[in-house]
Amino acid sequence: MSDFLLTQIINYGAPVLGLIVFIGALGAPFPGTLLVVAAGAFVRQGLLTWHTAALMALAFVVLGDTLSYGMGYFAREPVLRRFEHSQNWAKAQAAFTRWGGMAVFWTRFLITGIAVPVNLIAGTSGFGLRRFFLYDLVGEAIWIFGYGGLGYLFGMQWEAVSDLLENISGLALGLVLLGLGLWLGIRQWRIVEARKANVPEA
Amino acid sequence: MTPRMQRFLVLGLITAGILLAVFFGLRAAFAFREFRRHGGPPFPAPLEAQSDPSAETDVELIREWMTIPYIARMYRVPPEALFEAVGLPRSKSVAEMSLKQLNDAYFPQAEGFVMTTVKAAILKYQAQNPSPPTPPSLPTAPAP
Numbered sequence A: 001m002s003d004f005l006l007t008q009i010i011n012y013g014a015p016v017l018g019l020i021v022f023i024g025a026l027g028a029p030f031p032g033t034l035l036v037v038a039a040g041a042f043v044r045q046g047l048l049t050w051h052t053a054a055l056m057a058l059a060f061v062v063l064g065d066t067l068s069y070g071m072g073y074f075a076r077e078p079v080l081r082r083f084e085h086s087q088n089w090a091k092a093q094a095a096f097t098r099w100g101g102m103a104v105f106w107t108r109f110l111i112t113g114i115a116v117p118v119n120l121i122a123g124t125s126g127f128g129l130r131r132f133f134l135y136d137l138v139g140e141a142i143w144i145f146g147y148g149g150l151g152y153l154f155g156m157q158w159e160a161v162s163d164l165l166e167n168i169s170g171l172a173l174g175l176v177l178l179g180l181g182l183w184l185g186i187r188q189w190r191i192v193e194a195r196k197a198n199v200p201e202a
Numbered sequence B: 001m002t003p004r005m006q007r008f009l010v011l012g013l014i015t016a017g018i019l020l021a022v023f024f025g026l027r028a029a030f031a032f033r034e035f036r037r038h039g040g041p042p043f044p045a046p047l048e049a050q051s052d053p054s055a056e057t058d059v060e061l062i063r064e065w066m067t068i069p070y071i072a073r074m075y076r077v078p079p080e081a082l083f084e085a086v087g088l089p090r091s092k093s094v095a096e097m098s099l100k101q102l103n104d105a106y107f108p109q110a111e112g113f114v115m116t117t118v119k120a121a122i123l124k125y126q127a128q129n130p131s132p133p134t135p136p137s138l139p140t141a142p143a144p
Helices: A002-012 A014-025 A032-044 A050-074 A076-083 A087-109 A112-124 A129-198 B003-037 B047-051 B068-075 B079-086 B099-106 B113-128
Strands: none
Touching (some): A002 A032, A014 A032, A014 A050, A032 A050, A050 A076, A050 A129, A076 A112, A087 A112, A129 B003, B068 B079, B068 B099, B068 B113, B099 B113
């Protein structure tokens, strides 16, 4: 898949890059990071112009993210019908309202594997569109300019850079899941301990 | 959510987290080692190399997804020389096909033929047309 997409980028340039990141933002399993780093190297080789490639990719990826947020938003009614009386749903919604901005921001360029689910959850949980757009734009700008910049900087070594970045992204996802699991575990353990302390001894 | 389900969720998250962290951590460490093996970034690159990518001479960097015009541009070799070496006309459809696609379409019986031929053609062209040596930098005048 990545070979085919790279060939299309060198043949048709920035519009194809924009289209690929747009479809990727809607959930297609495209190797977005690899292509952005490669695009940076193509800019260095004079195949793409940096402003056209970067602005087109940024505009299209933000549009794709906003559409997937919209999908979550329009799925909100059935989800609410199913879960509106659930305490856990209320807690999850409150947590996303509080931490959602950071979730949107970090999943744009570091933990990219869960970016689409985060978009959907943001839309479903009623996270404000303006806030979503702002965090999304900043995060995606780091992805496009930062990763593309690394591709530009390292030129022909872009494959090694992309490999490293993708593995760091997987490592970050693992650490986030581990941290979340430990946090929930400790919280549960404290609740159990508190309950034990409140039970009068026989 | 029942306490039992919560315990499963916590255990699942911790297990998945450890597995992912170990797997990608090891891969990242190997990737970093590989990355360092390639040397540091070519930055700050010499000005002449920045404006002239003909500095590229290592044919081992050619990949199957590359097209002949792209390779010709990268190695500063006339595309005609590469099309001629492979024995294909320089049409739009051929020019837009990757080396792998060309091989599959025109030489299915000879795996890797296009790649090998293109590499050989580049090496031959470079041997026949060595790039001019870079002029030595002029000595700067001492500051008054």
